[in-house]
Amino acid sequence: MEHKTNDVSRRERDCLVVLEEETKDNFPMRLHQIADSLGVKPPTALNVIKRLEHKGLARSRGGMVVLTESGDRAARSILLVHRTFESLLCQSGVPENSACVEAAEVDFIIQESDARLILKKIGNPKYCPHGKPISERDRE
Amino acid sequence: MEHKTNDVSRRERDCLVVLEEETKDNFPMRLHQIADSLGVKPPTALNVIKRLEHKGLARSRGGMVVLTESGDRAARSILLVHRTFESLLCQSGVPENSACVEAAEVDFIIQESDARLILKKIGNPKYCPHGKPISERDRE
DNA sequence: TAATATCATTAGTGTAATACTAAAATATGG
DNA sequence: CCATATTTTAGTATTACACTAATGATATTA
Numbered sequence: 045m046e047h048k049t050n051d052v053s054r055r056e057r058d059c060l061v062v063l064e065e066e067t068k069d070n071f072p073m074r075l076h077q078i079a080d081s082l083g084v085k086p087p088t089a090l091n092v093i094k095r096l097e098h099k100g101l102a103r104s105r106g107g108m109v110v111l112t113e114s115g116d117r118a119a120r121s122i123l124l125v126h127r128t129f130e131s132l133l134c135q136s137g138v139p140e141n142s143a144c145v146e147a148a149e150v151d152f153i154i155q156e157s158d159a160r161l162i163l164k165k166i167g168n169p170k171y172c173p174h175g176k177p178i179s180e181r182d183r184e
Numbered sequence: 185m186e187h188k189t190n191d192v193s194r195r196e197r198d199c200l201v202v203l204e205e206e207t208k209d210n211f212p213m214r215l216h217q218i219a220d221s222l223g224v225k226p227p228t229a230l231n232v233i234k235r236l237e238h239k240g241l242a243r244s245r246g247g248m249v250v251l252t253e254s255g256d257r258a259a260r261s262i263l264l265v266h267r268t269f270e271s272l273l274c275q276s277g278v279p280e281n282s283a284c285v286e287a288a289e290v291d292f293i294i295q296e297s298d299a300r301l302i303l304k305k306i307g308n309p310k311y312c313p314h315g316k317p318i319s320e321r322d323r324e
Numbered sequence: 325t326a327a328t329a330t331c332a333t334t335a336g337t338g339t340a341a342t343a344c345t346a347a348a349a350t351a352t353g354g
Numbered sequence: 355c356c357a358t359a360t361t362t363t364a365g366t367a368t369t370a371c372a373c374t375a376a377t378g379a380t381a382t383t384a
Contacts, residue, residue, distance in 0.1 A: 053341060075361060086361070088343050095341080106351080107361050132272075136301040146298055150290045158286055161276040193370060215332060226332070228372050235370085246380090247332050 052099070057122055057152035058082055059092045060101060063111050064119035072108035124179070125159040126151035127172030134173040135166055143173060192239070197262055197292035198222055199232045200241060203251050204259035212248035264319070265299040266291035267312035274313040275306055283313060 052060065062081045066073050073081075079089035093109055096102035101115030111119060126147045133143035163169075163178065172178055192200060202221045206213050219229035233249055236242035241255030251259060266287045273283035303309075303318065312318055 055342065076359085084342090085344065087345085087363085090362070091342080132302065132305075133298060136298070136305040138298055138301055146295060149293050153289050153293070155286060158273060158276070158278055161278055162272065165272075165276040195371065216330090224371090225373065227334080227374085230333070231371080 052101070052118065052122075052152050053095075054152065055082070055092050056096055056099075056101075059089070059096060060111070060115060060119040061122060063102065063109065064116065064123070067110055072104075072110045075104075075107040075109065078109060121156045122151050123176075124163075125154050125156060127176060127178040128159040128163045128166075129154065130172050130174075131169050131178070132162060132166050140173045192241070192258065192262075192292050193235075194292065195222070195232050196236055196239075196241075199229070199236060200251070200255060200259040201262060203242065203249065204256065204263070207250055212244075212250045215244075215247040215249065218249060261296045262291050263316075264303075265294050265296060267316060267318045268299040268303045268306075269294065270312050270314075271309050271318070272302060272306050280313045 059078065059082060062078060063073060066077070066081070075086050075089055075093070078093065079086045082089055082092070084092075093102055093104055096115065097104060100112055101118055102109055102111055104110070129150060130143045130147040133146055134140055138146065169178060199218065199222060202218060203213055206217070206221070215226050215229055215233070218233070219226045222229055222232070224232075233242055233244055236255065237244060240252055241258055242249055242251055244250070269290060270283045270287040273286055274280055278286065310318060
């Protein structure tokens with residue numbers, strides 16, 4: 045019915061990305077830590093996490109939260125779209141900081157398949173303007 | 185505080201665009217007509233219109249609705265972004281219909297200034313894939 | 325003009341995402 | 355075992371969206 049397979053809201057996107065970046069060491073995040081990262085109170089963060097769990101994107105036990113396989117894929121997809129769009133904007137002449145902000149407005153909406161095609165069109169840059177690798181193969 | 189100057193929701197965008205396209209002859213739209221175009225019931229459409237009025241984008245009297253100057257500008261801006269993004273997607277290899285659907289997901293979010301820069305980067309096409317003029321100067 | 329049909333509007337619900345406070349339940353560490 | 359920290363529940367609020375049902379207003383037309 046809906047647009048994306050992994051249809052996430054803005055805040056859910058924030059949460060996915062934070063989890064993706066903070067659990068690379070295989071340690072889960074604590075609720076309060078997530079709340080701090082999102083800049084909201086713990087009950088609000090808990091709410092977001094419950095929605096993610098409901099969608100099969102995260103799992104939690106006693107305040108310890110991890111991404112599922114599916115959540116990990118969703119997060120990487122979002123990052124790919126983000127960095128692709130960011131690169132497009134920068135190549136077009138949008139200042140780096142502005143590009144990042146703008147990319148964050150759409151990175152959870154634009155389809156990964158579209159982003160991959162755009163990526164090719166703009167010359168398959170390996171890194172986004174911030175220097176982060178774009179493809180999920182060469183992760184930091 | 186927010187992202188866009190003319191920050192409109194998805195449904196408000198739909199309403200703006202419908203009004204823009206259906207009031208070219210300077211005749212206002214009726215509520216029920218708007219409701220039909222949006223595929224919602226009149227009370228729902230009325231609600232959307234009230235939000236637009238509140239934002240200074242539309243005016244209505246006795247069920248007759250028109251865009252304000254500001255609303256007209258907002259609608260054109262959205263169309264410019266839509267057609268630009270659509271063109272980008274098509275040039276990248278996304279099928280036309282798909283491109284249109286995807287563009288509709290972001291045309292009310294991406295900034296006009298960004299779109300103008302992207303437009304230049306992709307070679308300043310005069311028309312979108314559907315053949316509609318992109319620049320607001322040469323309107324149909 | 326009066327009756328009917330059409331259209332607009334109000335009122336009342338309901339869902340989803342977002343966010344808060346306050347309080348209660350659970351850990352955790354001494 | 356107690357104090358602190360953390361999680362969780364409960365309750366409230368806002369915005370966008372959408373509905374039904376009822377009411378109000380305005381036509382059209384018989």
